[in-house]
Amino acid sequence: MRIPLCNLHLPSASIQEAEAALADGWISGTGPAITRFEALLAQKVKRRYAVAVTNGTHALEVALQALGVHQGDEVIVPALTFVSPAAAARQVGATPVFADVDENTWTINPFFLPITRHTQAIIGVDLLGHPVYWEHLEHIGREHAIDIIEDAAEAHGALYRGKPVGSFGFVSTFSFHANKTITTGEGGAVVLDGAYFNEQVRLIANHGMKPDKRYWHEVVGSNYRMNNVTAAIGVGQMANWDQQVAARNKVAECYDIELGDLLKQGDLRRRPVADFATEAVMLYTLTHPNRDKIVERLQKNGIDARPLWTALVDLPIYRDGVRGNYPVARRLAAEGFLLPTWAGMPYETIAEVANAVREAVTERMPVCSTSTPSA
Ligand SMILES: *Cc1c(COP(=O)(O)O)cnc(C)c1O
Secondary structure, three states, X not given: OOXXXXXXXXXHHHHHHHHHHHHHOOOOOOOHHHHHHHHHHHXXXXXXXXXXXXXXXXXXXXXXXXXXXXXXXXXXXXXXOOOHHHHHHHHOOOEEEEEOEOOOOOOEOOOOOOOOOOEEEEEEEOHHHOOOOHHHHHHHHHHHOOEEEXXXXXXXXXXXXXXXXXXXXXXXXXXXXXXXXXXXXXXEEEEEOOHHHHHHHHHHHEOOEOOOOOOOEOOOOOEOEOOHHHHHHHHHHHOOHHHHHHHHHHHHHHHHHHOHHHHHHOOOEEOOOOOOEEOOOOOEEEEOOOHHHHHHHHHHOOEOOEEOOOOHHHOHHHHHHOOOOOHHHHHHHHHEEEEOOOOOOOHHHHHHHHHHHHHHHHOOOOOOOOOOOOO
């Protein structure tokens, strides 16, 4: 693609830190960069503890395991998200049960949750840089004694009423995959406040082995450790976290301006931002009833626009978690699309993408089709 969806430029601090880690021989799942990365991350998102792990999907798995979620339990997840929350629930043996998302935030709708006596946890996803209705969801968690997990993988730097994502729920998780705002290539983290659960997460992530008793395995764990070189890449980005976030928001602002008149006309809509939210745009996202045609046109022009995810309730493997119709998630999945967005994306490139969107949107779309009668 001529214009990719994402384009990564690691800050030089990341390269220097990684080189130092390599030169020092710290290349496995213990080392000074891991400790520093965890401390910086915890501080940034206002948590007492952070545990660096292999990726954001494993972060969710470890969190669910630490909370004791297992077979027979239900975990409520939004119907519209990247698949990880549902997959993680399934990996620990639980059933992911879907809740629709809400029009104004595209995040889980706290007023229509399919809670049953089997519900052990609810995973709220700060979708594409927009926080969940955290006060409502946390309140429901307390009221029903259900653990609330925050999946902040797509929202580094977003705020809910001024408070950073990563600080909500009993435990939050991050991904540092290459297309996220802060990245280590592959990587993730679990962040939380409870000392006991911090120990549990570390135990599970490190073969279930007691830290002070080698080869004594307290629980069935696995190896979910981030490696020290990866952590070093992360350390190099912690100092310019705010700049990375601002840089993507700036791209979104430029798209808003370039597409301003079209966005006022109706059919083309931007992902909304609720009044309680300070967004941290991950990828600039729009909806349009003619999404498929528009994305096809953009792709033909060498622009790597992408349709939004399939609603998870439409994946046959997750059919057992469907409860109802999910009109919002299904509409957004059918109409949503992502535009190329990266920190430092040149203005001319943004303008070019915006112009291509304009052409695709204003092109007359076929509204009915005919076919040749067969002989
Ligand atoms: C990216 C992402 C994850 C985790 O991704 P990994 O690639 O496993 O790090 C989890 N949840 C959401 C919502 C994501 O977008």
